[in-house]
Amino acid sequence: MRAMGDLEIRRATAEDLPAIVSMLADDPLGAQRESPDDLSVYRAALERLDADPNQHLVVAVREDRVIGTLQLTVIPGLSHQGATRALIEAVRIHADERGSGLGSLLIEWAIDTSRQLDCRMVQLTSDKSRTDAHRFYERLGFSATHEGFKLRL
Template identity: 45%
Template sequence: MTRLLIRDATLADLPAIIALGEDDPVAVARDPVAVPVSEHEAAFALIEADPGERLLVAEIAGTVIGSFQLSFIPGIARRGTWRGMIESVRVTPTMQGRGIGRLMMLWAIDACRAKGCHTVQLTSATNRPDAHRFYERLGFHPTHRGYKLKL
């Protein structure tokens, strides 16, 4: 495989990141209404301005093939240690099954370790059994039950 580069996203990457979400049937079913690009741009600006947030892309030969968001969360629990939160992990369908998601996750875990995080966590929709097996192979354990309230 040509060298995989993981880097912070730029505004120019936003169309590719949006397209990755549109290629995800679970995400589309959850959020079936497309929003204007201006709303994505506003969210991108907030993420970019927050020192605890990183929106990252994985690219090969200049083409974005994956993305994820990494949040660093300070807390009182666990004796005041940091937590890393990985969200919206996506790899373009034509590149899935080639180890790219694994490399992205290992990169994220290393970034959390470098930040001094005590824990790395993520959530995954209950209807993603393949993703659950993937995360468990990386050493993640389903330790909590998550709840959401849509507003």
């Protein structure tokens, strides 16, 4: 997909799932909701993502090692004069790579891809407890303009 020096950002495959799920579970919030010991639900989810052209689950790979991931969802819409939006979700960087600039590269990839897909806005959510992540996103130009709400089903 895109190579930057010794780093490649490419579409995730089933072989990447153990590394992705491990990164999703590698923080206090993820540890409560992810199950790295049972990848069957993640395989089924990856099949659904692969079947949907508006879903872009990518990994950052260096020396054949998955060190980062994010999901970019393209959302066609009617509001804002029919604007298409992009939603960034599940940004994770391997613990050994945090602070290396990889997170910025992944977000830049997502923004560039969103532009190429004619999106007029990129949005994301971040748990209220992730204050370091909030500062990171603000440094990249994002603004906290809305209050988010969720209803667990």
